[in-house]
Amino acid sequence: MNPHLLAAGLPHTHSDGRLLLATLLSIGVIVLAISRLKLHPFLALTVGSGLLAAIAGAPFDQLMTSFSTGFGATVTSVGLLIGLGAMLGKLLADSGGANIIADTVLARSSKRMLPWAMALIAAVLGLPLFFEIGVVLLIPIVLLVARRGNLSVIRVGIPALAGLSVLHGLIPPHPGPLVAVDALKANLGVTLALGLLIAVPTLVIAGPLFARLAERWVGPLTPPQAIAAEQPERSGPAPSFAAVLATILLPVVLMLAKALADVVIDNPKDHVQRILDFIGSPLIALLLAVLLAMLTLGRAAGFTKARISQTVASSLGPIAGIVFIVGAGGGFKQTLVDVGVGDAVSHWATRLHISALLLGWLIAVLIRLATGSATVATITAAGIVSPLATGMSSTHTALLVLAVGAGSLFFSHVNDAGFWLVKEYFGMSVGQTLKSWSVMETVISVVAIALILPLSLII
Numbered sequence: 001m002n003p004h005l006l007a008a009g010l011p012h013t014h015s016d017g018r019l020l021l022a023t024l025l026s027i028g029v030i031v032l033a034i035s036r037l038k039l040h041p042f043l044a045l046t047v048g049s050g051l052l053a054a055i056a057g058a059p060f061d062q063l064m065t066s067f068s069t070g071f072g073a074t075v076t077s078v079g080l081l082i083g084l085g086a087m088l089g090k091l092l093a094d095s096g097g098a099n100i101i102a103d104t105v106l107a108r109s110s111k112r113m114l115p116w117a118m119a120l121i122a123a124v125l126g127l128p129l130f131f132e133i134g135v136v137l138l139i140p141i142v143l144l145v146a147r148r149g150n151l152s153v154i155r156v157g158i159p160a161l162a163g164l165s166v167l168h169g170l171i172p173p174h175p176g177p178l179v180a181v182d183a184l185k186a187n188l189g190v191t192l193a194l195g196l197l198i199a200v201p202t203l204v205i206a207g208p209l210f211a212r213l214a215e216r217w218v219g220p221l222t223p224p225q226a227i228a229a230e231q232p233e234r235s236g237p238a239p240s241f242a243a244v245l246a247t248i249l250l251p252v253v254l255m256l257a258k259a260l261a262d263v264v265i266d267n268p269k270d271h272v273q274r275i276l277d278f279i280g281s282p283l284i285a286l287l288l289a290v291l292l293a294m295l296t297l298g299r300a301a302g303f304t305k306a307r308i309s310q311t312v313a314s315s316l317g318p319i320a321g322i323v324f325i326v327g328a329g330g331g332f333k334q335t336l337v338d339v340g341v342g343d344a345v346s347h348w349a350t351r352l353h354i355s356a357l358l359l360g361w362l363i364a365v366l367i368r369l370a371t372g373s374a375t376v377a378t379i380t381a382a383g384i385v386s387p388l389a390t391g392m393s394s395t396h397t398a399l400l401v402l403a404v405g406a407g408s409l410f411f412s413h414v415n416d417a418g419f420w421l422v423k424e425y426f427g428m429s430v431g432q433t434l435k436s437w438s439v440m441e442t443v444i445s446v447v448a449i450a451l452i453l454p455l456s457l458i459i
Helices: 003-008 016-035 041-056 065-094 097-108 111-126 131-148 153-170 175-183 188-218 241-264 271-279 282-299 305-314 317-338 341-349 356-371 374-389 394-407 417-426 430-458
Strands: none
Touching: 016 041, 016 317, 016 341, 016 430, 041 065, 041 317, 065 097, 065 131, 065 241, 065 282, 065 305, 065 317, 065 417, 097 111, 097 131, 097 241, 111 131, 111 153, 111 188, 111 241, 131 153, 131 241, 131 417, 153 175, 153 188, 153 374, 153 394, 153 417, 153 430, 175 188, 175 374, 175 394, 188 394, 188 430, 241 271, 241 282, 271 282, 282 305, 317 356, 317 417, 356 374, 356 394, 356 430, 374 394, 394 430, 417 430
């Protein structure tokens, strides 16, 4: 529990009923404030967090302590990545690089295959990428491919989001799966192999196939003009496809190299690992990609130094609202965690007498619903079921890691920063985001555990 709230006098324990009531009321207030009162999501999340802390028993002068902490932590991490991603995306768009990527995908894929192509691209890029980084890198390409392929944004966007999300929840080196591998003492190679085995059919069902249904549920979309504006045809020079691809893949390669070094070298004092840990951190990797993009995209397109500077500066305005909303989502999540909602859910779930795989999935589902964080859900659930992993075979331990990871993706809603990130980038209402993104996350979670459980009976 947050030491700030403890110091302020918040009791160490609460009744599960009171915490459940606080959670339901605060989430209900947020949803109603946004959907009915048309309150800005940032304000609704701020009010909801204060209400949650008040009902949970936080002292009056400390109601917003956790919210401020969570907001700051989220903006520090995700906000910086969104800013750098926006710079890279703007250079990609203004230089014609995004058009080149879109043209290449369109030229090599039929209209029917475009959703499958986007799922594949997202899955490949999602191997070493954090979810938020993948979103900000892929959204401009998704919007261009959708427009120029004459497909709905949902039809192309859902497969891309599914590709990123499946990898985020199931495949190392993402932080959640890596923590679960360590907590359950699972074999990384076996987990990676079984994870890919589960991920492929899960992505097929939750991506291109579900996108057809989501397209009918959501209807036509008009993404924000600042993000979706079509770039005019260029008559001057343009960067080559190889340069564009190399620039986009630079952060992917750097972060993958860091992940491999952490596994292969596994010596914090090794100079090679220390260098790769530095340049492979998401912030540095994206920063280097932006600096490279100024040359390979900006200068290659004939931009002057002043034009490059102007392009980078203009990228930050449109994403200011997104950063504040995502930060508020992080603040609400931190409030939920600090008042003990996750602990209450964990204590209740451990009383159930069910299989270890199903228990791990269920605990992760409940904590995910309560806190909105896939990583928090994975870490907590893995810690709870870790005693059950003793004596398990390497394959079953790996499946337990995957079960926890699958549960951590269940039904993203208003307390998840990713929910607001997707909503704002696609220009959807809360209802449309629930029908598409939230249901897609649930499909991933349910399909994955539906594959894991019978697999555990075979191997």
